[in-house]
Amino acid sequence: MDGPEPHSREERSGSRTSDRLDSWKEIAAYFKRDQRTVRRWEESEGLPVHRHQHKSRAAIFAYKSELDAWWDNGRQRLEGDAQTTAARGTRRLIWPAAAAGILLVVGGMFARHWLRDRSIRAHVQSIAVLPLANLSQDPGQDYLADGLTEALTTNLGKLSALRVISRTSTAQYKGTKKSIPEIARELHVDALVEGAVMRSGDRVRITAQLIEAPADRHVWAETYDRDVRDVLALQADVARAIAVQIRGNLSSIPAPHEAMPLNHEVYELYLKGRYARDEGSEDGLKLAFEYFRQALEKDPQYAPAYAGLADCYAHLPFYSETRPAEAFPKAKAAALKALQLDQTLAEAHASMAYVETYYDWNWPGAEAEFRRALELDPNYAEAPLGRVEEARAELKRAQELDPLSLLVQANSGVISYFGRQYDQAIQELRQINRLDPKFSVPYWGLGLCYEQMGVYEEAVTQLQKAIDLSGRGANGIASLGHAYGLAGRRGEALKILLELEERAKKSYVSSYQIALVYLGLHRNDEALKQLENAYQERSTLLTYLKMDPRVDPLRSDPRFEDLLRRIGLTHQSAPL
Structure with missing residues (x-):
């Protein structure tokens, strides 16, 4: 376990003022650990930290000389504990190099590490990777820490019979002061991985720790120091080392399969693209497009960048007023290119599934692509759209992988x-x-439910709350217009209809939304005409046509049945 060794003795022999560290952040950087770890050391290992008596508890400081002495004494004590564990029967710390002469060589680098009783293998059925801390003192390097967190999560997801929590849920613990047991209870996991990333020039250092969550006990820790060009191998090595602790073998996590060395600039652009995409906004997607394109300019054969482009295009119609015909063909082309270069990219298969679902209406093809994505990444939290009971089963699995996602819960x-x-x-x-x-989505869902139950005024109230929180998006106001019509508030429904039609002259509005308002006004012929327009547009909302209760008044009309047939919704594998 690495300590504060990079700091020279000359640095430590200066004045008492220069010897002082004035925050948890400085102490953590001195030890090359994250703040949660050094705070834990104070509580459990007696780390010498001082507090200003006239200030709040948060105002702390420490002296490097005292930390050095503590570290040296602690190392000797820990080594002594490892030798006497069997006699005492208490918790043990093992230094493999000293106790058994074992050297762990990963990529030609000796990594000193310590671990506890390996009985953890029998107990870890679920794990979460907490956001790796960025210790580079440069917020511009957050993308690297987040990217390595996601890569580690993905690699651990390849372990059989191990539930790995999605980064969507773990991201909420970035910078948290919650304890390890508390986090584990909220995520329902047996173990946690935490650590830090430090970038200095062309060097990257990762410190990772595996913690048995209920007892808050460290099982293993390592520090890896590599050239940034080796970052792919680095992230795989960390995952494989953790796999050894959990499953006892290295073969559980495959080594990186890239045949040629990766240009680190390409990989960094790719990570920046993913970081921007994960903002979940139209602006974030636009920035992600730019990063992925820059990556492909430098390396036109880099498959993950094509997969990133495909994912952005596939989601663009849901985040913006982009017409489906302007986005999905590009998503399909990028996904096919990614799969041509690398058939093992789960993300590319998932993007193909989105295209098959929301644009091609190829239900067997969509299901096959989703299944393939899950085979490649068993912890992929996206669930295919299927029949209600199947969808509920898939959603339950998604909730296990992403327990803190409100959107996943709302989908239930x-x-x-x-x-x-x-x-x-x-x-x-x-x-x-x-x-x-x-959170606006539940109000929208409540409005739809109350509307179908005939409680129209409550439906209007809930839908208006959703609009107040999320803005006057077409989906919200169309749903409100439909409820106004059913509630007999015809004038207000007509105002929304006019608003949608005027908006459609300037930007894309799905004709499905306009059809809903006509249905609320009981003007079924106009509604059918708008649904035919939606068919010509390849509107994503037609995916829900067979299951949406709001279109029930049309189900006996032969024109509606013909529309279902052309979309493929009469196929046995179609939704509902």
């Missing part, structure tokens, strides 16, 4: 709505309201 209520289980949907959506009253 939406599935109940599509299954006409309105009381259950309301119960599920109300629960999310209590978790986050400012």
Whole structure:
């Protein structure tokens, strides 16, 4: 276990003032650990930290000379503990190099490490990788720490019979002061990985620790120091070392399969693209496009960048007013190129599944692509759209992998709505309201449920709350217009219809949304005409046509049945 060795003795022999570290951040950087680790050391190992008596508890400082002495004494004590563990029967720390003469050589580098009783292998069925701390003192390097966190999560996901929590849930613990047991309880996991990343020029250092969560006990830790050009091998090596502790073999995590060395500038652009994409906004997607394109300019054969482009294009119609015909063909082309270069990219298969679902309406093809994505990445949290009971089973799995995602939880209520289980949907959506009253999706779902139950005024109230929180997007106001029509508030429904039609002259509005308002006004012929327009547009919303209760008044019309047939929704593998 590396300590503060890089600091020279000359540095430590200066004045008492220069010898002092004045924050947890400085102490953590001195030890090349994250703040949570050094705080834990103070509580459990007696790390010598001082507090200003006239200030708050948070105002702390420490002296390097005292830390050095503590570190040296601690190392001797820990080595002594390893030799006497069998006699005492207490928790043990093993130094493999000293106790057994074992050298762990990863990529030609000796990594000193310590670990606890290997019985953890029998107990770890679930794990979460907490956001790696960026110790570079440069916020511009956050993308690297986040990218390596995601890569480590993905690699651990390849271990059989191990549930790995999605980064969407773990990202919420970035900078948290919660304890390890508390985090583990919230995520329902047996073990946690935490650590830090430090970038200095062309060198990258990763410190990773495996912690048995219930007891908050460190099982293993290593520090890796590599050239940034070796970052792919580095992230795989960390995952494989953790796999040894959990499963006892290296073969569980495959080594990187790239045949040629990767240009580190290409990989950094790719990580920046993913970082921007994960913002979940239209601006973030636009920035991600730019980074992925720059990566491909430098290396036109880099498959993950094509997969990133495909993912951005596939999601663009959901984040912007982009027409489906302007996005999905590009998503398909990028995904096919990615798969031509590398058939093992789960993300590219998932993007193909989105295209097959929302644009090509090829339901067997969509299901096959989703299944292939799950085979390649068993912890992929995206769930295919299927029949209600199948969708509910897939969603349960997604909730296990992403337990803190409010959107995943909200989808449970939406599935109940599509299954006409309105009381259950309301119960599920109300629960999310209590978790986050400012999250708009549950209000929208509640509005749809109350509308189908004939409680129109309450439906209007809930839909208006959703609009107040999320803005006047087409989906929200179209749903409100439909509810106004059913509630007999014809004038207000017509105002929304006019608003949508005027907006459609300037930017894309799905004709499906306009059809909904006509349905609320009981003007079914106009609604059918708008649905035919939506068919010509390849509107993504037609995917839900077979299951949406709001179009029930049209189901007996032969024109509607013909539309379902042309979309492929009469196929046995189609949704519902």
